[in-house]
Amino acid sequence: MEVKGVKFGFKALLNSSFGLLLLLVGMWVQADAMVPAAREAATASKSITVVLSGDSGLYQRSLAALKRHLPTTMEVESLTLEQIASGERQLSANDFVVTVGAKAAEQVMATATEARQLSILLPSSTFYDLAKQYPQSAQRLDGGRLSAIFLDQPARRQLNLARLINPNLKAIGTLYDIRSQQLVQQLSEVAGGTDIEFRSRRLLPSDNPIAVLREMYRDIDVFLAVPGKYIFNRSTAKWMLYLSYRNRKPLLGFSEDYVTAGALAAVYSNPEQIAGEAGSWLQECLDSGKPLPPPSHPSIFSVSVNREVASRMGLGSLIAARLESQLKAQEQLP
Amino acid sequence: MNLSIRLRTLISVMVPLMLLGLILGFYFISARIDDARAEQEAEGQRFAQYLGAASEFNLLSGNRKALQDFVDANTRVSDLVKSMILVDNNGQVIVSAGDRADVQRTLVCFYDKAACERYTTRMFFHKPVVPEGISLSENPELLSEEDLASEEESYGHIAFLYDTRPLEQLQRTLLIDGLLISAAAALVAGLIALVSAEAFARPISNLLSVVKRIQHGDLSARAQMLGGGELRQLEEGINTMAVQVEQANMDLQAKVENATSELLQTLAELRIKNRDLEEARNNAEEASRVKDLFLARMSHELRTPLSSVIGYLRLLEDTEDPDKRREYGEVIDQASSILLTTIDDILDFIRLEDGSIRLERRDFDLHSCLHNLVSMQQPQAQRKQLKMDCHLDDSVPRFIRGDSVRLSQIVTNLLSNAIKFTEVGRVSLTAKGIVASANTLRLQLKVKDTGIGIALDQQKQLFKPFVQAEDSISRRFGGSGLGLSITQKLAQYMNGEVSLVSAPDEGVEVTVTVELQTADSATVEIQNTPVPAAGLNLKVLVVEDNDLNRQLIVTQLQDAGATVEDTATGSEALDILKVKHFDLILMDVHMPGMDGIALASAIHYLGVRCPVYALTANITGSEESQLRSVGVEQILYKPIEESLLCEILSGLARSGPSEVTAPVVPVTTLPAEVSDSIEDPDSDPETTRLVLPTGIEPEAIYEEFHTLLHNVLHYLEEKRWDRLFEDAHKLLGSAQMFTRGQLVTMVLDLENAARDQDEAAVTSNLARVQHELNELIERSGPVTPL
Known part of the structure; x- marks a missing residue:
């Protein structure tokens, strides 16, 4: 931008004022035109690399959702586990890697790369187990170069849902194994801050799950199912649902499919929601150059209710959308 | 193999059908038996699946009591289930139900399936109790593959035994039913084959039968229309052929029959001809015999009067006594009359036989005619002192139209015969008229005598020519024997007939019926002028x-x-x-x-x-x-x-030239003056004598004979037979005209020989004629001999 000669006097003042005005207008126009161009220039130099854990539709849906939430100018490079493992694609410190699923996260961690890594669509327990497994992960976590958006929901959100379903909730219980031990720990901690009694029982392979469940159902109002290796497989889940109906005590699942299978309700984040949230994170980091936020549960979620089960249990007034909005309100989320 | 078409058709249809039926029957029986077993196995599998699903929860929860109740209930619910056990994954029996032995068998089968084979009445089922889960999340991050693999582990095993005896019973029932159905199918197949074979073979058998019948000559055989399609065409074709063959045979048979008929007709004609020939031969022989007899008789009959004539002529020559000479003259006259009558009869008979006589149709006075005839015979009757009478019935018209000469000849013959054969008594003539139509009258004449009569067996012979009742009669009474034959012939000419009634010594009654025309009496009066x-x-x-x-x-x-x-x-x-x-x-x-x-x-x-x-x-x-x-x-x-x-001239004068009906030629009657001109009445009747008509000199006759004989001789030498015959014929005419005696016969022989161109016969006959003529001339006096 350039300013040419100035004349004094009224006429000169008038002329000078008019000229100043034109100058200001010209500068404003010039400045307005330069802002998006600078932003585009800042992002145009960035690219991300996405590593999927597999070719299943779940991962492809996540990739597609991620692309939708990124600027069109951002380059998205998709790599397979084999390309990473074989060294065909060497990750550098300048790379920004998004891993989708536990296997991708582990594979990238295993390369001991210095690239920034955002892992999505994996349980929180898995992420922390991997972080423990690979020592440089702690440093990367601290440096904001490793982060994650978990698949599972935070303990408070699930307890809030249980309270919303049964406002008279006094005791809530769950069975867990080693894989969900951390989650149960969080639940216990959250519940400890409330008047809700939290009962949990770690299930061993030698245990009769039906017998444990029968005993558990005697003391709780709501059963909260958590992912696990032994107890929450599909056959145990079937008899768990059977006992829930039989004892008329709501069972809260951890996925939409669980609700469809017979759970009363569930709060969950689907891959699109998690990928969308990850896109926001990426754009923020790339635009600002800030480090990645610390790992966290997804802030975007959904609630589902099985209307048949709710009706049979005398909870026909439950509405998924209302529960979802109530949960968001409690967490002060938009 | 010489099999009938019926059997071939039966086999060709029945064998495939029965084989097909058996194969299908076997296949379906086997399939149904297998299906029954498979169905029971499937049912068992489904039952095991159901038991596994039903026992899953109690197995998972380890509720032994509930499991025991469960197996007890399911063992009782079906008769098929004989025992049931639930075994955990470690092989320990959790609960069992059923008979102890069957439980033991179940355990044996569970642990060693090969050993289960010996239980033939039991079917073993076993199924691991694998829980069927639900889908909690499709997110592999929540449920790993390890988690999913762990779901395949079973909670335990359920095993039970089925009683297979109902199945075997069912299989036996199926087998029996199948065999029965197969047998029924085979029976139906056989019936179908039989019907098909019959349907196919029957038209062909029918055709074969027809062909055999035709082969054996029954050409009327026709095939029944039993078949269809090509068989029908074949039947129609054979029928058409049979019709054509029959038609051809009929034509041939007709031709054969026609030929046979013609042959038979020819044979019949030949037989008739042979018979006719035989008859003709017999007749000829008979005629020859009769002729010989006749000739002998005629010879006798002619010789007798001739001998009388000759003899009395000699006596006449020897006596000068006028009385005797008159007596002898009368005898000679009588003998000559007999002789003439005989000759007239012969000639009449010959003309009647060859049909050369034509009846005259002329009106005449019948009454006068009959009375005159009786009167003419009166002298002969008076000589024998016989009475004669004539009775004409009122029905007999006076005038009639017909041939008066022939009618007179008939009546004269009958009357003379009656007089001849009657010695005592009378001879009567009776006439009666019967009107046949407006112009026709049948005249019945009866001549009755009281003579010797004729035996019945001889009466039939009387009408045969040259036959008399017996030879003795001929010898006794003379006559040619032609009288009745001539009478009969004449009567037949007049559309009449002759009948005779007689018996020995009772006389004869001869009845003659002739047909005459009625006449106009006025005309007859005129015609009867002299x-x-x-x-x-x-x-x-x-x-x-x-x-x-x-x-x-x-x-x-x-x-x-x-x-x-x-x-x-x-x-x-x-x-x-x-x-x-x-x-x-x-x-x-x-x-x-x-x-x-x-x-x-x-x-x-x-x-x-x-x-x-x-x-x-x-x-x-x-x-x-x-x-x-x-x-x-x-x-x-x-x-x-x-x-x-x-008569000829008078006929012409009455009727006009174009309407003349010539009288029968009576060539046998000599003119009155001829009789009077016999120059030598004492000579032999066979001796030739000259007949001189008025105005003709004997020399002219001799000259004529001489010239003709000379010509004949001349032509004989020159072999000019035609001219020779002409002159011989002329000579015969002259001889007949101017001579009587054997000369005529000789000239006749000469003429015949000339016609036959027989030189030797001509020569000999010529010599005889010349000799006879010379004899004649010598007897005649001073005439130049030939």
């Missing part, structure tokens, strides 16, 4: 090459009152006829140059309307036919009786 005036004003042309003959005929005609013109040749006659008209032409048949046949033909060609009568001494049958064909109305035989000429 004959001599009949020929007046009639012009007659005589054509005769022989001068003497011509002269004789001319004289006779002129005596009868006719105007006569004569000529010697046919050509001259034609010239005359071209310029003149005649009422009658009398011509000789055999003339030199134009003979009688040619002349008659020319006359006919000229269109001359005038009756032509032929004169001949002797003619053949062919000559007679030729004469008839060229318009000759009558043939007159020489010598011509003067009375006959008078």
